[in-house]
């Protein structure tokens with residue numbers, strides 16, 4: 349597969365639009381949220397908020413849909429809702445070209461559009477990849493804390509999660525490459541077949557540096573690992589940090605990397621059920637193609653329209669969202685409840701809050717009952733998360749202030 353790279357930092361189209369984008373979407377566009385409207389929503393995030401609780405757990409943003417997406421959906425509803433024509437995706441399907449153009453525009457990386465395949469979501473794409481590329485009993489290396497479904501999915505299909513924790517250091521969350529190597533070696537030759545990487549990382553918000561990614565790439569090559577790289581949070585990388593797609597590290601790495609992404613996070617489209625996998629290894633791609641429509645289901649036309657519109661016409665809106673989230677991640681630091689520890693994320697809208705100093709067995713129910721703020725329990729992310737909660741700050745400034753004030757009052761009662 350031909351992989352060419354443009355020089356670092358060259359991203360012509362972003363430069364053109366960059367100057368106007370933030371002012372086109374001022375913070376007020378995203379701060380105008382009414383709690384009664386949120387409480388009427390029937391999605392998982394707000395439907396689970398009962399009895400005056402503010403919901404901050406599921407990784408959905410509270411902001412309204414990008415106008416370009418709404419317009420595309422309305423156009424499609426007025427048109428053809430018959431069977432789609434993408435039963436054969438060997439040319440990359442309707443999102444291949446869109447995905448490839450986006451990778452070039454935003455990250456300066458040229459990828460082969462014919463390697464793109466569609467799935468309803470990232471879990472499904474990961475599951476399909478593991479099913480065709482590994483055998484029962486094989487180990488899958490991944491970092492913890494890990495987003496809850498991943499370990500579950502790996503176990504449910506009879507593979508073994510081989511978890512290595514990220515560690516809090518002076519400079520942030522880091523992983524130890526030697527520990528990863530030892531974990532792989534401990535499995536015996538050929539038993540660990542996959543590195544599942546989440547970058548930017550949920551829940552710590554780390555954007556891994558080039559040297560970190562290169563150490564993982566070397567491990568993958570040395571130990572002959574397939575790399576499944578979940579980059580769904582990449583579009584929400586904050587200024588001062590740079591997302592480097594794993595596939596761009598070298599041609600050799602591109603040949604062993606499956607990149608997963610969707611519009612679920614940056615464009616708040618988790619309900620439309622459409623994700624893509626850029627499947628570098630030919631054998632994996634062919635194995636997926638043999639089974640695809642029959643075994644892994646098919647994405648719907650509305651999901652494809654939504655993602656196409658987001659990725660082709662949503663960048664200005666996204667710049668506005670990113671600016672508000674950048675403000676909000678700082679606001680969490682400024683109003684951090686007493687006793688909690690927080691490292692500002694380098695990407696995405698999740699604050700991984702260390703509550704160990706409060707001395708609670710599980711901080712989530714404490715904040716739910718005492719602060720009426722529903723957070724994601726850190727223990728769902730693995731044993732390393734037991735003292736943590738994950739707060740979602742993709743909401744209005746006013747609602748975030750209210751959540752932090754409630755949590756602050758509850759935390760003070762522990763002292």
Ligand SMILES: Cc1ncc(COP(=O)(O)O)c(C=O)c1O
Pocket residue numbers: 407468469470471472495546550578580581609610611612618622623
């Ligand atoms: C790292 C990561 N991957 C995947 C997902 C789910 O994405 P999708 O809805 O497209 O499957 C999430 C959702 O929070 C996530 O944080």
